[in-house]
Amino acid sequence: MLLCYAPNSRAVRVAWAMEELGLDYEVERYTVGDRNLRTPEYRAKNPNGRVPTLIDGDVTLFESGAIIQYLLARYSDGSLVPDVNSPEFPVYLQWFHYTEGMIMPQMNNLVVETILLPPEKSSAVHAKRATKLLTQILAAVDDHMKDRDYIAGDFTGADFMIGHSVVMSGRMGADLSHYDNLRAYAERIEARPAFQRAENK
Amino acid sequence: MLLCYAPNSRAVRVAWAMEELGLDYEVERYTVGDRNLRTPEYRAKNPNGRVPTLIDGDVTLFESGAIIQYLLARYSDGSLVPDVNSPEFPVYLQWFHYTEGMIMPQMNNLVVETILLPPEKSSAVHAKRATKLLTQILAAVDDHMKDRDYIAGDFTGADFMIGHSVVMSGRMGADLSHYDNLRAYAERIEARPAFQRAENK
Numbered sequence: 063m064l065l066c067y068a069p070n071s072r073a074v075r076v077a078w079a080m081e082e083l084g085l086d087y088e089v090e091r092y093t094v095g096d097r098n099l100r101t102p103e104y105r106a107k108n109p110n111g112r113v114p115t116l117i118d119g120d121v122t123l124f125e126s127g128a129i130i131q132y133l134l135a136r137y138s139d140g141s142l143v144p145d146v147n148s149p150e151f152p153v154y155l156q157w158f159h160y161t162e163g164m165i166m167p168q169m170n171n172l173v174v175e176t177i178l179l180p181p182e183k184s185s186a187v188h189a190k191r192a193t194k195l196l197t198q199i200l201a202a203v204d205d206h207m208k209d210r211d212y213i214a215g216d217f218t219g220a221d222f223m224i225g226h227s228v229v230m231s232g233r234m235g236a237d238l239s240h241y242d243n244l245r246a247y248a249e250r251i252e253a254r255p256a257f258q259r260a261e262n263k
Numbered sequence: 264m265l266l267c268y269a270p271n272s273r274a275v276r277v278a279w280a281m282e283e284l285g286l287d288y289e290v291e292r293y294t295v296g297d298r299n300l301r302t303p304e305y306r307a308k309n310p311n312g313r314v315p316t317l318i319d320g321d322v323t324l325f326e327s328g329a330i331i332q333y334l335l336a337r338y339s340d341g342s343l344v345p346d347v348n349s350p351e352f353p354v355y356l357q358w359f360h361y362t363e364g365m366i367m368p369q370m371n372n373l374v375v376e377t378i379l380l381p382p383e384k385s386s387a388v389h390a391k392r393a394t395k396l397l398t399q400i401l402a403a404v405d406d407h408m409k410d411r412d413y414i415a416g417d418f419t420g421a422d423f424m425i426g427h428s429v430v431m432s433g434r435m436g437a438d439l440s441h442y443d444n445l446r447a448y449a450e451r452i453e454a455r456p457a458f459q460r461a462e463n464k
Contacts, residue, residue: 109403110365121353127360128353135347146336152322152329159328162360164311167368188389202310 063087066107066115067263068094072126072166073114074260075226079130079219081256083137089263095178127162127223134219142219154214157206161223165203165231168196172234196236200244203228207243211250225251264288267308267316268464269295273327273367274315275461276427280331280420282457284338290464296379328363328424335420343420355415358407362424366404366432369397373435397437401445404429408444412451426452 065080067073067089080087092099092113099111108115108124115124116132123129134143144150175189203224206213213220229248232238238245251257266281268274268290281288293300293314300312309316309325316325317333324330335344345351376390404425407414414421430449433439439446452458 109406110400120350123353123357125357125360125364127364128356131356131360132353135352149321151336152324152333155329155332156324156326159326159332159363162363163326163328163367166364167371170368171372185386185389188386199311205310 064090064117065263066090066092066104066113066117068092068096068113069261069263070094070230071113072226075126075222076114076116076129076133077263078226078254078257078260079133079222081259082142082217082222082254083133085133085137091263127158130219130222138219142217144214144218150214150218154218154220157203157213157224158220160203161227164199165196165224165227168192168199169227169231169234172196176234193235193237196231196234197238200228200231200236200238200241204241204244207247210243211247221251225257265291265318266464267291267293267305267314267318269293269297269314270462270464271295271431272314273427276327276423277315277317277330277334278461278464279427279455279458280334280423282460283343283418283423283455284334286334286338292464328359331420331423339420343418345415345419351415351419355419355421358404358414358425359421361404362428365400366397366425366428369393369400370428370432370435373397377435394436394438397432397435398439401429401432401437401439401442405442405445408448411444412448422452426458 063080063085065073065076065087067077068091071094077089094113098104099113105111107117107122110124112124114126114129115122116129121132123132144154171192172189175184175192212218213224225247228244229251232245232248238248264281264286266274266277266288268278269292272295278290299305300314306312308318308323311325313325315327315330316323317330322333324333345355372393373390376385376393413419414425426448429445430452433446433449439449
């Protein structure tokens with residue numbers, strides 16, 4: 063398998079999943095905003111010129127949630143996903159999907175305003191609004207994490223999505239000062255050796 | 264089951280899935296931006312005060328992708344989801360997740376600027392940028408839909424997500440004039456009786 067990867071991007075989630083699953087994979091390394099992501103060769107793999115992209119034989123996928131669900135379905139032997147009829151299953155789904163549905167749209171806006179746009183086009187008002195919304199959206203995750211180590215019982219695939227987005231939210235300036243549960247969760251994620259390896263591919 | 268619903272929201276996707284699956288459900292009706300979504304009673308179901316929310320016995324879910332994956336896993340008897348080892352399975356996942364990962368963040372920004380913000384706080388520059396990005400992001404879906412009626416072979420659960428977002432993109436002002444495949448796909452979706460029922464709950 064080949065993973066098109068950049069540090070500090072959603073590709074870290076995918077590398078982390080592959081590390082936890084013990085999968086063999088090659089890495090093609092880029093940076094966020096890399097001009098090499100805009101070449102016709104790269105766009106043939108991923109039409110929007112972003113990372114991650116996973117190539118597994120005939121299969122090409124370029125959406126982190128899709129890649130992680132795919133890897134778990136084909137390569138986890140049933141581990142890291144709660145049984146469909148267990149009480150943890152809906153919890154797993156809720157927070158797996160909350161990542162891209164609620165957290166990342168605010169993170170995207172923040173990254174656009176603070177990193178991607180040239181200063182003359184960026185807006186401090188919009189950056190501030192995105193940071194405030196990102197912080198607000200994380201309140202529900204902090205409540206959920208009360209008395210929990212991981213999102214849905216034991217460590218699961220939902221942690222790849224939301225764990226990574228919580229860590230990145232803190233680094234990007236979301237205010238976690240009132241979110242004791244989330245700060246502890248982020249530390250727990252960052253302490254995992256597979257997460258550390260994934261951040262440094 | 265109880266579905267907290269508003270017309271012209273992501274709740275339509277969920278109602279559509281329930282209609283296609285032939286499930287019995289009650290509807291609690293709201294409107295987008297409804298003050299009744301901000302009450303403590305409603306926030307006990309959904310801390311962010313949005314729709315959809317699904318309540319199924321002890322289970323409460325409030326993310327459309329999670330709800331649809333949940334309904335399919337527990338109530339579809341294996342229909343509407345390609346077999347894990349079929350070539351359609353990764354295709355199904357790719358476009359299921361593309362909806363919230365790529366399309367809806369632009370749609371959210373467009374709705375914020377054109378509907379939710381008061382005129383003195385909204386920005387024509389940002390509305391225009393969101394419309395342009397939304398149109399660009401749909402190019403990959405249009406390419407994918409060449410010679411296809413539905414996203415992943417026969418009609419599947421991925422169509423609930425992306426079919427609804429394509430229909431809504433056109434209505435919100437995305438420029439579909441060069442996307443012949445998408446316009447035909449949107450018409451195919453809108454012609455389904457279950458979709459029509461879901462829009463009018």
